[in-house]
Amino acid sequence: MSNEPKATPDITSSTVPFWRNPEKRGIIFQIAVLLLVLGIGYVLFSNTQANLKRQSIATGFGFLHNEAGFEIGESVIDYSAADTYARALLAGALNTLKVSFIGIILTTLLGVIVGIARLSHNWLVSRLAGGFIEVMQNIPVLLQLFFWYSIFYEAFPAPRQALNPLPGVFLCNRGLIFAVPEAHPAHTPMLWALAAAVVIWWLLARWARKRQDLTGQIFPVVRSGFGLCLLLPALVWLAYGAPTALDIPVLRGFNFLGGMAVTPEFSALLIGLVLYTSAFVAEIVRAGIQSVNRGQIEAAMSIGLRSGQVLHLVVLPQALRVIIPPLTSQMLNLTKNSSLAIAIGFADFVSVANTTINQTGQAIEGVALIMAVYLFFSLSTSFFMNWYNKKMAIVER
Amino acid sequence: MTDKNASTSRKYLKPPVTEVGVLGWLRENLFNNWFNSLLTILTIYSLFLVIPPLIKWAFVDSLWFSDAAACRDIDGACWSIIPANARFIFFGFFPEDQQWRPLTAMILLLALVLYSQNRRSWNKLLFPIWTAGLFVMGWLMHGGLGLPVVETAKWSGLPxxxxxxxxxxxxxxxxxxxxxxxxxxxxxxxKSLCVVYIELIRGVPLISMLFMSSIMFPLFLPEGITIDKVLRAQVAIIIFTAAYIAEVVRGGLQAITKGQYEAADSLGLNYGQAMRLIILPQALKIVIPPTVGILISAFKDTSLVVIIALYDVLKTTKVTLSNPKWMGYSSEAYLFLAVLYFIFCYAMSNYSRKLEKALHTGR
Structure with a gap:
């Protein structure tokens, strides 16, 4: 220990050259990258400006107010070729929302059923579910859409020979046509009654939770909630004299009149998306349920819960925490995949935007609109996810 | 005596027939309670309704090698559409006398995949072998150096x-x-540049990227310069897939404990060395299974180039189906493609599962 360690030399920024100082190096590197990105951006921008001027393509979103001049196969809102591009795009966006909304509900249902079937103790059922999952996951969704669409227009007969699997339901190459209740003034109040039932359900759930926290008594919230949702509209329906008239589709000439028609494009898109996505959902549900420790189930059974209660009070709350995040991203995938509608001629947002681009030549605005709409969907979903994750995070001791 | 008898008879006492063998298995797996029995019977009944007509359509009443006219007279499947149009479905517009080239390239690819599937061949040679392989494949497809050049516009079908x-x-x-x-x-x-890139790309559908490549990208280039369609679509696919791979790799990076970073720092490694020698080898190994998942979906997603009118194998099939001679056999053609895609994807996912087991990355 004769050699006392020398005092560390005072390292100041003046003695260290700047390229050996990680902080300064970082700043220089960042400035270089930013300059590079900005430079590339500027070159692209000026090229684009020059190209647009040369090809005399208009810029800006002014075209939205012009007359669209093309028809849309089906639309939730009233639309005709005389309407503006803005309205056409709105109709397209609503079609995307419609197919995504119905698709998400059906996918969740089918996915949960297949996922539970995959875990079934029944060998046959579990193997069938496994086969379904493998097949659906490994075939491109676009190919599936083409397949279902081709089934509609090749395998199904013309309206005159339409299949009639149930009374009032017709299946032909014009799509699925089925009877619906005739319009009646009772329908609007029935919808309001349903909304009221949902609100009451929510209040009931809050009250039941509070009471359970205080007294430990359990109130059958789910059963009574479903009961309310059926009972209230039914009461309104009875109050209006129980109208039962049906709008039954009838063959007139080459097509059906009346009833509700689902076009082959919409059906093919819905079937393809639901089958494809539900295979992924099934795997998520299976993994979620398997993630619940066996000890949890045994513990729940040993404190005397019935098997329904075990599922409802112990397994599901824990499994859902694992299931919901990937499930949401699958729902988002379904929404994004609905853009493939353009390949089978369903007028979704991308399809309408594409027609708009072809007519106006304003590719940049069109593609920007497409991206903005889908980004809006994704960002709102991820906000929901963050909120949910925070709410469901395990509170550690 | 009695004791001994009892013990021998106990020794040879067989379990009841309902507990072992086929019957036992059936009882255990299909009929262990009334609900499962009902489920089994219902399932078998619905299979009975679906399977026999399907077999009749696909195998009994079907034609496999015939001309289009013969197919009009049968009720079953007309598989003949595949062999009769195989050349076009697989190779599209590639000049007919040169079609041995994409075929050789595909065989080469298959050989490379089979070779690198074995983990013993994962060594320093693998990278140069693949690089050489890719170059040979590119040469075979494009031509030059003694082979006639084939424009990318004619590249189509499975290759x-x-x-x-x-x-x-x-x-x-x-x-x-x-x-x-x-x-x-x-x-x-x-960091913010990368976050914006990743979130932006992951938020939009691939089809919008492909649109961008096909109709928007030409506007970005200075006058007179054009980049061909296939390359533009390729770039769009790369840009799109990279965002998903980035998220998977980020998961791997986050799974590496802080100690590893600190150990690398204390060894005096700089950022590049630390990443290359310590962090990435571990992080990338952890995320092999999800990466294969991304690659499978990227493979499936290439079918989307149909929408921007590139002639991939799905598009050549659609062209075949628009031929009046073969119109109306879409189910057969699409089922064939489905089997094709299924084989590729299933092989990949199966391999990833095996790899996952071998590497013990799962918990």
């Missing part, structure tokens, strides 16, 4: 599908790793 996915993976993987590193970076400008 195009495979090429878009292969080069998509090869291009997207390093870009994805860089993006993941950028997202974990301490430099705010780099």
């Amino acid at each position: 195009l599908t495979l090429m878009l996915s292969l080069f998509g993976m090869v291009g997207a993987y390093p870009l994805g790793v860089l993006l993941a590193l950028g997202r974990q970076s301490r430099l705010p400008a780099i």
Whole structure:
């Protein structure tokens, strides 16, 4: 220990050259990258400006107010070729929302059923579910859409020979046509009654939770909630004299009149998306349920819960925490995949935007609109996810 | 005596027939309670309704090698559409006398895949072998050096599908790793650029990227310069896939404990060395299974180039189906393609599962 360690030399920024100082190096590197990105951006921008001027393509979103001049196969809102591009795009966006909304509900249902079937103790059922999952996951969704669409227009007969699997339901190459209740003034109040039932359900759930926290008594919230949702509209329906008239589709000439028609494009898109996505959902549900420790189930059974209660009070709350995040991203995938509608001629947002681009030549605005709409969907979903994750995070001791 | 008798008879006492063998298995797996029995019977009944007509359609009443006219007279499947149009479905517009070239390239690819599937061949030679292989494949497809040049516009069918996915993976993987590193970076400008890139791309459908490549990208280039359609679609696929790979790799980077970073620092390694020698080898190994998942979906997603009118194997099939002679046999053609895609994807996912087991990355 004769050699006392020398005092560390005072390292100041003046003695260290700047390229050996990680902080300064970082700043220089960042400035270089930013300059590079900005430079590339500027070159692209000026090229684009020059190209647009040369090809005399208009810029800006002014075209939205012009007359669209093309028809849309089906639309939730009233639309005709005389309407503006803005309205056409709105109709397209609503079609995307419609197919995504119905698709998400059906996918969740089918996915949960297949996922539970995959875990079934029944060998046959579990193997069938496994086969379904493998097949659906490994075939491109676009190919599936083409397949279902081709089934509609090749395998199904013309309206005159339409299949009639149930009374009032017709299946032909014009799509699925089925009877619906005739319009009646009772329908609007029935919808309001349903909304009221949902609100009451929510209040009931809050009250039941509070009471359970205080007294430990359990109130059958789910059963009574479903009961309310059926009972209230039914009461309104009875109050209006129980109208039962049906709008039954009838063959007139080459097509059906009346009833509700689902076009082959919409059906093919819905079937393809639901089958494809539900295979992924099934795997998520299976993994979620398997993630619940066996000890949890045994513990729940040993404190005397019935098997329904075990599922409802112990397994599901824990499994859902694992299931919901990937499930949401699958729902988002379904929404994004609905853009493939353009390949089978369903007028979704991308399809309408594409027609708009072809007519106006304003590719940049069109593609920007497409991206903005889908980004809006994704960002709102991820906000929901963050909120949910925070709410469901395990509170550690 | 009695004791001994009892013990021998006990020794030879067989379990009841309902507990072992086929009957036992049936009882255990299909009929162990009334609900399962009901389920089994219902399932068998619905299979009985579906399977026999399907077999009759696909195998009994079907034609496999015939001309289109013969197919009009049968009720079953007309599989003849595949062999009769195989050349066009597989190779599209590639000049007929040169079609041995994409065929050789595909065989070469298959050989490379089979070779590198074995983990013993994962050594320093693997990278040069693949690089050489890719160059030979590119040469076979494009020509030059003694072979007549074939324009990319004529690349079509299965080789195009495979090429878009292969080069998509090869291009997207390093870009994805860089993006993941950028997202974990301490430099705010780099980090925010990478976050914006990843979230932006993951938020939009692939089809919008393909539109961008096909109708918007030409506007970005100075006058007189054009980049061909296949390459533009390829770039779009790479840009798209890289964002997903970045997220997967980020998961791997986050799974590496802080101690590893500190150990690398204390050894005096700089950022590049630490990443290359310590962090990435571990992080990338952890995320092999999800990466294969991304690659499978990238492979499936190449079929989307149909929408921007590139002639991949799905598009050549659709063209075949628009031929009046073969119109109306879509189910057969699409089922054949489904089997084709299924084989590729199933092989990949199966391999990833095996790898996962071998590497013990799962918990």
